[in-house]
Amino acid sequence: MDSKKSKTQKEKIILAGEIAKQIKVYIKPLIKKGVPLLEIAEKIENKIKELGGEPSFPTNLSIDNIAAHYTPSHNDETLAHGLLKVDFGAHVDGWTSDTAFSIDLENNEENKKLIEASKQALDNAIKFVKEGNPTTGGIGKIVQETIESHGFSPIVNLSGHEMDQYELHAGLTIPNINDQTDIPLKNGLYAIEPFSTNGNGKVHDGSPSGIYALTNDKMPRSEIARDVLEFIIEKYQTLPFCSRWVVNVLGTKALFGLRQLEDNGNLHNFAQLVELKGSKVAQSENTILIEKECVIVTTE
Numbered sequence: 001m002d003s004k005k006s007k008t009q010k011e012k013i014i015l016a017g018e019i020a021k022q023i024k025v026y027i028k029p030l031i032k033k034g035v036p037l038l039e040i041a042e043k044i045e046n047k048i049k050e051l052g053g054e055p056s057f058p059t060n061l062s063i064d065n066i067a068a069h070y071t072p073s074h075n076d077e078t079l080a081h082g083l084l085k086v087d088f089g090a091h092v093d094g095w096t097s098d099t100a101f102s103i104d105l106e107n108n109e110e111n112k113k114l115i116e117a118s119k120q121a122l123d124n125a126i127k128f129v130k131e132g133n134p135t136t137g138g139i140g141k142i143v144q145e146t147i148e149s150h151g152f153s154p155i156v157n158l159s160g161h162e163m164d165q166y167e168l169h170a171g172l173t174i175p176n177i178n179d180q181t182d183i184p185l186k187n188g189l190y191a192i193e194p195f196s197t198n199g200n201g202k203v204h205d206g207s208p209s210g211i212y213a214l215t216n217d218k219m220p221r222s223e224i225a226r227d228v229l230e231f232i233i234e235k236y237q238t239l240p241f242c243s244r245w246v247v248n249v250l251g252t253k254a255l256f257g258l259r260q261l262e263d264n265g266n267l268h269n270f271a272q273l274v275e276l277k278g279s280k281v282a283q284s285e286n287t288i289l290i291e292k293e294c295v296i297v298t299t300e
Helices: 004-030 037-050 109-130 136-149 223-235 243-250 253-263
Strands: 060-063 066-068 083-088 090-092 099-104 159-163 173-175 188-192 195-197 203-214 267-275 281-283 286-290 295-297
Touching: 004 037, 004 083, 004 090, 004 099, 004 286, 004 295, 037 060, 037 083, 066 083, 066 195, 066 203, 066 281, 083 109, 083 281, 099 109, 099 281, 109 136, 109 188, 109 195, 109 281, 109 286, 109 295, 136 173, 173 188, 203 223, 203 243, 223 243, 223 253, 243 253, 253 267
Parallel strands: none
Antiparallel strands: 060 066, 060 083, 066 267, 083 099, 159 173, 159 188, 188 286, 195 281, 203 267, 286 295
């Protein structure tokens, strides 16, 4: 990344990570048992904008056995409790950061141990990357061995990912187990995100999350659906968004438009990801920028 254009990209990547770092410092003291999830999500997303970025994706606030993809709806009344995963990111002109932490809101020893297992797995994985010549399977092996050393299981069908401009999931996936892939990580931007569980280590699709991604821009017949589609294309491009964001701008009529767009094949509605046995899950995540000379953890 030594050209003028590349330097500008790097500055945006670093800024997106810096925003995420500041958000973590800002939001952690505000998350307490009984606080509405909607309030937490909106504080995170508003602060991202205040700091000069935009959310990379809707804030995920997933409790206990929901591993990922729970974001509050516009009228959500769920209160924070249990083992809460807080997963969010910022982007600057499409260059993203992606980070997550878990909080025990029950003063529960097993929750704390699950959190420590995922945190230590993340730390060990990043240390391995910094040592040089990392591979996908090598990272997965470190994550798996670390979590299993705590007496828990990694989530085998969730993974980290490469990122590119306006692409949150691009190119390589980074497993949480040793899958024998051993593909070298080239210079680029990656998210590493270990999930630990006291269950059997798999997730399945649960209820629709209200988190969407644009799959094509073919125009629907309905006027409201067309209005919603034009708004999505202009505002979010290929990055994930949620019904709450659209309703906040266009009103509740947008829910009808979103349903029509889904039926028309314009949108993919992500499912909540739920631990197969209903067991608890903890998550830790940071973004790393791999360059020829060094590895930068942009969100830490």
